[in-house]
Amino acid sequence: MRNFRFHSSIWLTSSEPLYPEVIDQRYLPFEAHTFIIRNLEDACFAIREMVVRGAPLIGVTAAYGMYLSILDCSADDYNERLCMAQKALNDTRPTAINLYTATRRMMETYRQAEKGSDIAGLLFNEANRIRFEELDACRKIGEYGLSLILEISRKKDGGPVNILTHCNAGWLACVEWGTATAPIYLAHKNGISVHVWVDETRPRNQGARLTAFELGLAGVPHTIIPDNTGGLLMQQGKVDLVIVGSDRTTLDGDVANKIGTYMEALAAADNQVPFYVALPISSFDFSLTDGIRNIPVEQRDATEVSYIEGWNGKEITTVKLIPDDSPVANYGFDITPARLVTSLITEKGIINPDRDSILHLMHS
Numbered sequence: 001m002r003n004f005r006f007h008s009s010i011w012l013t014s015s016e017p018l019y020p021e022v023i024d025q026r027y028l029p030f031e032a033h034t035f036i037i038r039n040l041e042d043a044c045f046a047i048r049e050m051v052v053r054g055a056p057l058i059g060v061t062a063a064y065g066m067y068l069s070i071l072d073c074s075a076d077d078y079n080e081r082l083c084m085a086q087k088a089l090n091d092t093r094p095t096a097i098n099l100y101t102a103t104r105r106m107m108e109t110y111r112q113a114e115k116g117s118d119i120a121g122l123l124f125n126e127a128n129r130i131r132f133e134e135l136d137a138c139r140k141i142g143e144y145g146l147s148l149i150l151e152i153s154r155k156k157d158g159g160p161v162n163i164l165t166h167c168n169a170g171w172l173a174c175v176e177w178g179t180a181t182a183p184i185y186l187a188h189k190n191g192i193s194v195h196v197w198v199d200e201t202r203p204r205n206q207g208a209r210l211t212a213f214e215l216g217l218a219g220v221p222h223t224i225i226p227d228n229t230g231g232l233l234m235q236q237g238k239v240d241l242v243i244v245g246s247d248r249t250t251l252d253g254d255v256a257n258k259i260g261t262y263m264e265a266l267a268a269a270d271n272q273v274p275f276y277v278a279l280p281i282s283s284f285d286f287s288l289t290d291g292i293r294n295i296p297v298e299q300r301d302a303t304e305v306s307y308i309e310g311w312n313g314k315e316i317t318t319v320k321l322i323p324d325d326s327p328v329a330n331y332g333f334d335i336t337p338a339r340l341v342t343s344l345i346t347e348k349g350i351i352n353p354d355r356d357s358i359l360h361l362m363h364s
């Protein structure tokens with residue numbers, strides 16, 4: 001898309017009152033629209049309808065939603081209003097832990113405030129802090145992840161490093177940089193030759209629509225593949241490493257990410273291809289150990305599977321894909337067990353996906 005001028009997925013409007021404004025990702029890569037979040041309802045709508053998506057961005061949006069929820073009520077009602085907002089936001093999407101972490105942090109900010117303080121100001125600052133922390137975390141993930149790409153590049157005498165990724169764990173899913181994409185962008189900026197295999201990521205096609213769009217904007221060589229292609233490419237030696245994001249990672253290193261991630265991890269293990277998960281600490285759920293049993297997996301509307309959305313040359317349109325009476329299942333995420341994960345790339349370093357390493361990270 002020509003003249004696409006955004007490089008951040010969320011920012012503040014330029015005039016008072018300051019509202020968070022986001023790229024409306026439902027229209028990408030075909031049209032550039034933004035969406036201003038003016039109140040709690042807008043924040044819930046944006047998360048539920050996937051105007052915004054991706055674990056870190058969902059968390060940041062929810063934080064602003066908490067702040068916005070008290071703007072039209074008196075201080076006597078703040079507690080009730082914030083409890084209601086926390087519940088409404090937490091109910092929008094169940095898998096990404098960042099949502100719960102962000103709303104809990106906003107609630108704690110309110111509860112720890114001194115009597116008589118400017119609560120709205122405190123909440124606004126906290127939401128901004130969460131936004132900048134996510135940005136910073138992604139940048140650091142990029143720096144740590146770069147070393148992995150560099151090592152492979154050296155082994156290949158500078159030949160292109162082929163990276164497979166699933167869904168969109170790019171800056172659109174975060175604030176800037178992305179998680180899985182941050183090392184890729186840094187490598188590309190540093191003149192390291194990279195090529196990305198982009199899983200299309202049915203049913204919503206976040207890979208084909210969003211990751212490919214991002215990589216194209218940055219000039220990173222990439223190829224979109226149907227979701228069932230990764231295994232063949234790995235058997236043919238055409239994938240040097242896999243890097244994906246995470247919506248929730250447990251204390252024992254089990255990783256929830258977009259449906260289809262697990263199958264890529266299986267194929268990677270079978271072909272001795274390193275499988276990395278890039279995630280900020282905000283995407284850990286230290287309260288859970290067994291991801292398969294305990295991480296709630298979102299089930300979404302059947303129409304995302306039975307119809308497909310695309311561009312007909314003039315506008316975005318949907319067409320039906322399946323017979324009228326066929327039932328559909330639409331699980332949004334799957335769990336990759338820790339044993340299939342080579343390492344976790346975090347803003348505090350690259351660690352093993354095991355309890356000791358994650359506990360150490362948590363206390364560092």
Ligand code: MRU
Pocket residue numbers: 053054055056096166167168169170173174178179180206244245246247257258332
């Ligand atoms: O349903 P989505 O588009 O919100 O799912 C996004 C993903 O699964 C991402 O891979 C994940 O959130 C990691 S984003 C940094």
